Amino acid sequence: MNVASVPMRSPFRYPGGKTWFVPYIRRWLRSDRSTVREFIEPFAGGAIVGLTVAFEGLAERVTLVELDEDIAAVWQTILNGDGEWLADRIVSFQVSGESVRTAVAKGRRSLRERAFATIVRNRISRGGILAPGAGVMKLGENGKGLASRWYPETLCRRILDIVRLRDRIHFVQGNGIAAMEANAGRTDAAYFIDPPYTRAGRRLYRHSEIDHGRLFDVVDILRGDFLITYDATDHIRGLAEAHGLEVREVPMKTTHHSHKTELVIGRSLDWLGE
Numbered sequence: 186m187n188v189a190s191v192p193m194r195s196p197f198r199y200p201g202g203k204t205w206f207v208p209y210i211r212r213w214l215r216s217d218r219s220t221v222r223e224f225i226e227p228f229a230g231g232a233i234v235g236l237t238v239a240f241e242g243l244a245e246r247v248t249l250v251e252l253d254e255d256i257a258a259v260w261q262t263i264l265n266g267d268g269e270w271l272a273d274r275i276v277s278f279q280v281s282g283e284s285v286r287t288a289v290a291k292g293r294r295s296l297r298e299r300a301f302a303t304i305v306r307n308r309i310s311r312g313g314i315l316a317p318g319a320g321v322m323k324l325g326e327n328g329k330g331l332a333s334r335w336y337p338e339t340l341c342r343r344i345l346d347i348v349r350l351r352d353r354i355h356f357v358q359g360n361g362i363a364a365m366e367a368n369a370g371r372t373d374a375a376y377f378i379d380p381p382y383t384r385a386g387r388r389l390y391r392h393s394e395i396d397h398g399r400l401f402d403v404v405d406i407l408r409g410d411f412l413i414t415y416d417a418t419d420h421i422r423g424l425a426e427a428h429g430l431e432v433r434e435v436p437m438k439t440t441h442h443s444h445k446t447e448l449v450i451g452r453s454l455d456w457l458g459e
Contacts, residue, residue, distance in 0.1 A: 194240060196259065196343050197231035197307055198334070203379055205437045206414060207237050209449070209457075210377060213412055214243040216456035221410075222373035223248060227361030228380050230256065235377070239353050240346075244375065248355045250364040255303040257358035262300035264356050268348035272341040274301050280335045285309060308334045362395065365403050374409035397421065401428050413450040425450045433457055 191207040214221060224244035226235040229251040239247040251257050262271050274297075278284065288305045347354070357364060361380065368374050380395055401424045404411060415421045417434060425432045431454045434446040449457070 191233075191237065192240070193233075194236035194343060194346070195231040195233045196263075196304060196340050196347075197256075202231045202233055203414065204233050207234060209435070210234055210237065210412070211241070211243065213456055214238070214375065221375040222246065223368075223371070223375075225364065225368060225374055225376045226250065227364050227376060227378055229260070229356075230379075232260070234379070235354070236347065239350055246353055246355065248357060248364075250357045250359055250361050252358065252360055254358070255299065255306075257356070258296050258299040259303050260356040261358070262297045263344055263347050264351045264354055267297045267300075268344050268351070270297055271300055271304070272344045272348075275304065275340050275344070276337045278305070278335075278337065304340070362400055362403055365407060368409070369403070369406045370408055372408045376407065376409060376411040378404070378411055378413040380413075380415070398424060401425065401430075404428065404430075411451060413448075415448045415450060417446050417448050421448060421450075 191204050193204070195202070214224075221244040223246045224235060224238045225248045226232060227250045229235055229249035230253075232249050232251075235247045235249050238244050249260060251260065259271075262268065278288070278301075285305060289302050294302070361378075365376060365378070378400070380397070380400060397420070404413065405428055413425075413430075415425075422432055425448070430450050430452060433449045433454050435449050435457075437445060437447055
């Protein structure tokens with residue numbers, strides 16, 4: 186799969202992001218199936234998959250669901266009318282130790298100010314991790330410190346591109362499993378389900394604890410098609426097989442360029458080929 190063919194759409198550096206999986210999503214949605222009216226990403230995070238689907242017209246509408254309040258603030262700001270303000274704020278921001286501390290300081294602030302603080306934290310934290318206790322870069326890239334991950338023009342362009350498409354993208358702050366339950370009877374929806382993984386979730390995400398068994402029970406009642414990605418553990422493989430789902434291992438490369446495998450799970454994975 187050619188990851189170089191995936192335009193970078195998200196304003197986030199997102200741990201566990203699925204840029205590498207986008208070519209698979211394209212192949213899946215373009216395989217023999219009726220046009221998907223709504224594409225639902227119940228654990229959106231940085232939302233590179235949902236954004237790609239929206240930008241490339243692979244579904245009529247995209248719904249992103251995310252529980253984390255800070256990440257939700259970014260998507261709500263971009264999609265609900267303050268995206269231009271956020272882009273301008275990013276371009277005008279001068280990175281320094283003091284300005285970063287001021288930007289991310291907790292306290293009463295508006296939704297859009299919370300969104301800006303989240304973007305700043307995401308860019309300066311190690312690996313883009315926003316979970317409590319995440320470390321902050323010191324040396325940065327090539328010893329350039331905090332500013333080495335601050336690309337204001339690039340972030341501005343990505344945000345404004347999303348703003349131009351906001352009529353096709355809907356955001357919900359809430360529980361991903363509950364969102365699937367609410368849409369379970371729909372035949373015109375497709376789901377990309379990328380939950381917090383069993384091994385690394387606690388280190389990477391604020392809301393890392395989910396009932397993996399319940400997730401598979403809810404998947405059972407979905408009338409629309411779906412794909413699930415998971416870490417390759419015996420527990421997850423067992424849950425998938427117990428629910429009569431197909432399981433494949435696919436290769437991926439981490440942000441540190443190490444190679445590993447993840448599980449792809451669905452009702453039918455014939456489109457993957459051999």
